[in-house]
Amino acid sequence: MLQGVLSGWIVVADCCSVIEAQTRQLITTNRDKSSKMSTSTKKPAGKTQRSAIADVVAREYTIHLHKRLHGVSFKKRAPKAIKEIKAFATLSMGTSDVRLDPQLNKKVWEAGIKGVPFRLRVRISRKRNDEEGAKEKLYSYVQAVNVQNPKGLHTVVVEDA
Incomplete structure (x- = not known):
């Protein structure tokens, strides 16, 4: 009886460690993507002007x-x-x-x-x-x-x- 309960806890602990590893991996990949995005989508230093037709x-x-x-x-x-x-x-x-x-x-x-x-x-x-x-x-x-x-x-x- 005690052994079945303990084995259940081990399974839960294994699942938690797997989930933690997956979230760590997602966080690191999102950081990589965000750093790439911030460098490639920077706006130019000058102001963008509307066209005279749109005024x-x-x-x-x-x-x-x-x-x-x-x-x-x-x-x-x-x-x-x-x-x-x-x-x-x-x-x-x-x-x-x-x-x-x-x-x-x-x-x-x-x-x-x-x-x-x-x-x-x-x-x-x-x-x-x-x-x-x-x-x-x-x-x-x-x-x-x-x-x-x-x-x-x-x-x-x-x-x-």
Whole structure:
């Protein structure tokens, strides 16, 4: 009886030593692979630049204003919505210069300072800045898009004609 139990322990100990050896082998091979990968996939020292064609683009987004204005007091909702739209455009297009269409402003303020729409469908266009002495080469122009229900619509790249 005791001998059977001891032999069982020996089998378990043998299995553990085999598993330990296999894990050691895996760890060493992974170290070798990671060292090889780090040397071969290094990025060049210089910055990679976007092409000029890719700079000018227009996309349609749905901005969920309701979640962005949660907890904002009623008398600050529409001004905060305008700020959130600008922040969204800055984040999505990567330009610090964001300009809003007057029709978009009217759409936000349509139901008053408290009644900001839950969702807005907007077209954000990244354009070249042709002004003399401009700080930024590109700017974003945000326009409202009329849709029946903006809920569930995905981001779409718009081809400007």
